[in-house]
Amino acid sequence: MSIPLRILYCNCSYANVVPKATKEAVLRALTESGMPFDAVPDLCEMSAQRDPSLHDLAGENVKIVACYPRAVKWLFHAVGAKLGDGAEVINMRTDSPDSILPKLLPEVPA
């Protein structure tokens, strides 16, 4: 049985390192898409607090829209949660909504 794809959005709420316009555009597109998804205020805070929810949010077939993949991977590892090989991290610090959304939402043309 295949593992269903999940989407996880991180709002990076507690620092100004991800462009606000990018976060807003991606979150709005996700909510308007009608796709199910998980959203968290800040993965760094969850990792710092050793929030066990990170174990639920990790997984094999998950697309994480957050920041640098290396940072996301080790933030999860810091609480003992492992991202599977099939996990994909999309970087809102460097990529524009125009390049992010086609990777997240199948109906958005690249």
Place this chain on the structure above:
Amino acid sequence: MSATLPIPLVDAKPKAPRFRVAVYEGAGAEPLSSEVRTELVCALIAKGFSTSVVRPNGAVSPTNTGTLVVLGQFAEAKPERAEDGDAVVHFREIRNRPTAEVVALAEGIRAELNLPKPGGWKPWFPVIDYDRCTNCMQCLSFCLFDVYGIDADKKIQVQNNNKCKTDCPACSRVCPEVAILFPKYKHGPINGDVVSTDDIRRENMKIDISALLGGDIYEALRDRSAKFKSRFNKERDADKALEERTKCLVKLGEKLDIPPEVFASLPSMDQIRTKATEAAAKAQAALDMQDRK
């Protein structure tokens, strides 16, 4: 990921309990309009709630334990509180309720459970990239705030991330492998960006740290056969050396992007000496253990 990765630090009693809000539009509930959903999800995130949008056409992460607040326009009346295995589920009807009122429902449950409001601090702490870390212990020896420690297998780990000084990335600059990340930092590779060969070769990183510490610790840590020595005990006049290094710290602070607050909160010279000796002993013990393996 290799099989030799250290076991991450996970407290027996986790610091944060599982708490999540679900905007529920699955079976037994009417879908929300796009506008209402967007406004509600944005408002929940702004208030620090982990939020799942549950729709019939896909999956979200499971919630098997903890507290789940389910907000929806339910076809049938739901109990305010129900138990589902190890999870406690609070249902709240949101039909015809303005967004602020719906968010207040979730806030009320969070308050009832005495859960801390998120966002009280900028989550600033080091994250170790174990694909790069060589367990050299330089970070442990360098940090004066007891952020680092070693696990039962003598592997370096972040043990007290709440002791880390906000906006200070200094330990990441000590790391010769660029294995320490601060995800909220402005620049790469410390922020998690890909590490280039130029980053590793960057000589000024070594020069800065060497100058910062008087040139002894770097060499000592790299030369295990010489055994570890305190970062200060090579000096003939330790007090003078420490004074010189304090001056050096201020100058280098600007260069290394270390906030002045960090220097203001540095321990006294005696405390620094003690901490350095303790850290050196811990690091050496860990290195000796590695050598014996």
